Amino acid sequence: MKKLLITSALAGSLLVSASAFAEISVKGYVETTLGSGETPATSAVKNQGTTIGYETGVTFSGKKDLDNGMSMTTQATLEDATLINQAMSFSSGGNTIFIGNDYHGLDDKQTVPVVANAVEDGNKGLKISYNNNAATIHSKSGVGVMNKSDMGTIALYYVPKVGAAVTGDIDSDPSTQAKSGSGLALGFQGSLGVEGLGVNLFRTAKDTDSLDAYEITMTGFGASYNYGSLTVGAQRTTIDDANLSEAFVAGTESEYTSYGATYAVNDALSLGVQYAETSLTGATSDEEVLSYTVGYNLGGQVLSVQFHDVENKGTVKGTDGQAVELRIKSSF
Numbered sequence: 253m254k255k256l257l258i259t260s261a262l263a264g265s266l267l268v269s270a271s272a273f274a275e276i277s278v279k280g281y282v283e284t285t286l287g288s289g290e291t292p293a294t295s296a297v298k299n300q301g302t303t304i305g306y307e308t309g310v311t312f313s314g315k316k317d318l319d320n321g322m323s324m325t326t327q328a329t330l331e332d333a334t335l336i337n338q339a340m341s342f343s344s345g346g347n348t349i350f351i352g353n354d355y356h357g358l359d360d361k362q363t364v365p366v367v368a369n370a371v372e373d374g375n376k377g378l379k380i381s382y383n384n385n386a387a388t389i390h391s392k393s394g395v396g397v398m399n400k401s402d403m404g405t406i407a408l409y410y411v412p413k414v415g416a417a418v419t420g421d422i423d424s425d426p427s428t429q430a431k432s433g434s435g436l437a438l439g440f441q442g443s444l445g446v447e448g449l450g451v452n453l454f455r456t457a458k459d460t461d462s463l464d465a466y467e468i469t470m471t472g473f474g475a476s477y478n479y480g481s482l483t484v485g486a487q488r489t490t491i492d493d494a495n496l497s498e499a500f501v502a503g504t505e506s507e508y509t510s511y512g513a514t515y516a517v518n519d520a521l522s523l524g525v526q527y528a529e530t531s532l533t534g535a536t537s538d539e540e541v542l543s544y545t546v547g548y549n550l551g552g553q554v555l556s557v558q559f560h561d562v563e564n565k566g567t568v569k570g571t572d573g574q575a576v577e578l579r580i581k582s583s584f
Contacts, residue, residue, distance in 0.1 A: 280310035281583045289377040289575025292565040297573055300377050308332055318342075329354075336391075346400040353393045358407040358439030360390040363452040363474030364512040365483040367524030367547040368556035368579060371510065374543065375560040375575035381496045381539050381567065382508055382528040384489055387470035389414055389435035389458055404442010404451065411435040414458050433459030433466070450476040452487065460500040468494045481516040496532055496566065504533045522547045535567035553582045 288302040313327040322344045329337035339352025350356065362370055362384045372383050389411045398407035415432025435458030443449045456470040474487030489508045495501045512526035523546055530539040540563045547556040556579045565571040 275315040277313050278310065279313075279584065281308065281581055283307040283579065283581045285577055285579045287375060287377060287575065287577035289375055289560070289577075290573040292378060292562055292571045292573030294568075294570040294572075303377075311337075327352075327355075348398050348400075349396075350398070351395045354391050356396065356398055356405075356407050356409070357388075357390040358396075358398075358409055358441070359437040359454040359456045359470065359472070360385045360388045361439070361441050361452050361454070362510075363450055363476045363487045364485045364510045364526060365476055365514040365524065366512060366526060367514050367522045367545040368554060368581070369545070369558060371526050371528040371541050371543050371560070374545075374558040374579070375577050378560055378562050378565065378573055378575050380528075380530075380541055380560075380562050380565060382510070382530045382541055384487055384508055384510060385470070385472065386489070386496075386498055386506070386508065387456055387458065387468050387491050387494065389437055389456060392435065394435070401442075403445050404440055406440045407438070409437045411458070414460075435459070448478040450478075450485065452476075466500045468492065468498065468500060482513065483515075484511075484513045486511045496530070506533075507531045520549050522549070530567060532567045537564040537567055537569040539564050539567050552584065553580070555580055 283306065285305045286302065287305070289300050290297045291300055309329060309331045311327060311329040313325065315323060315325045317323050322342050324340070324342050326340045327337070328335065337354045339350055339355035341348050341350035341355060364370070368374070370384070372380065389409065392411040392414050394409055394411035396407055396409035398405055412434050413429050413432050414435045415430055435456065437454060437456040439454035441452050444451055452472065452474040454472045458468055460466040460468060468491060470489060470491045472487065472489040474485060476483060476485030487510050491506045493500055493502055493504060494506060495504055496506055508528070508530055510526060510528040512524065514522055514524040516522050524544070526543045528541040528543070542561045543558060545556055545558045547554060558577050558579065560575045562574070563572045565573065
């Protein structure tokens with residue numbers, strides 16, 4: 253009931269202020285998964301059984317042209333009835349100033365093409381370590397600027413407290429959030445003016461607490477190319493001074509590398525394959541994941557089947573497992 257009231261209050265506040273905006277929109281999705289997999293182990297691998305899961309999301313957004321020639325946008329996202337995203341931006345031409353969280357996600361972009369879900373987002377029961385943006389600050393509250401051109405989008409994002417919560421009534425009271433260190437991200441995504449090309453570059457530095465000595469840095473680069481029905485891509489992300497749990501460890505480096513391809517058989521049916529590898533300083537082996545996906549688009553509803561095969565999960569030699577998942581996603 254409490255979550256329902258929160259949802260109703262947010263929707264009501266947006267409707268009340270609707271007259272202040274030239275455009276108001278609502279979009280969302282309902283997702284259902286049916287999955288079965290193994291718990292990766294070096295021996296006597298056990299099946300986890302079959303599980304049915306759900307996820308829902310609704311985004312409210314508004315846009316208005318201001319008297320000074322700029323346009324203002326606001327947005328808020330509820331995921332499973334919890335507020336996870338809120339942002340406000342002011343734009344003029346190709347330039348934008350924004351404040352909030354998860355507005356652009358400049359260090360949370362993936363170049364590797366996928367059908368339905370990336371490796372780290374599907375078959376979560378395997379709990380693989382691969383993560384193309386493990387040290388991202390995109391979901392933390394901050395301020396940023398970006399510029400869009402025919403070449404692509406370049407953005408800069410600053411977060412004053414990387415441990416700041418997004419949900420709850422935190423208002424402007426600094427005492428509600430610990431002095432947890434800051435973060436800065438710079439990124440570029442675009443085609444560089446070449447049709448079919450996609451380039452992804454980003455660099456993030458964040459302190460794990462209030463001491464600058466404990467700084468984790470993440471550098472990522474990738475590229476993709478579309479040949480009509482076929483799209484191929486690769487990406488590598490390197491994180492310095494952190495383990496696979498993103499805890500600060502001086503001199504430790506984790507690296508995430510992925511390659512993938514998708515093929516559109518027709519307007520409805522698509523096939524995808526992705527290979528992902530995770531390495532860690534001092535680890536006995538690299539984690540290797542191979543994923544196959546089949547997706548069918550019914551128009552507003554997507555059905556996908558994804559199979560994962562992981563070896564050396566968490567970079568532990570011989571820790572292997574497999575999983576399969578049916579996902580049904582309806583968007584509105």
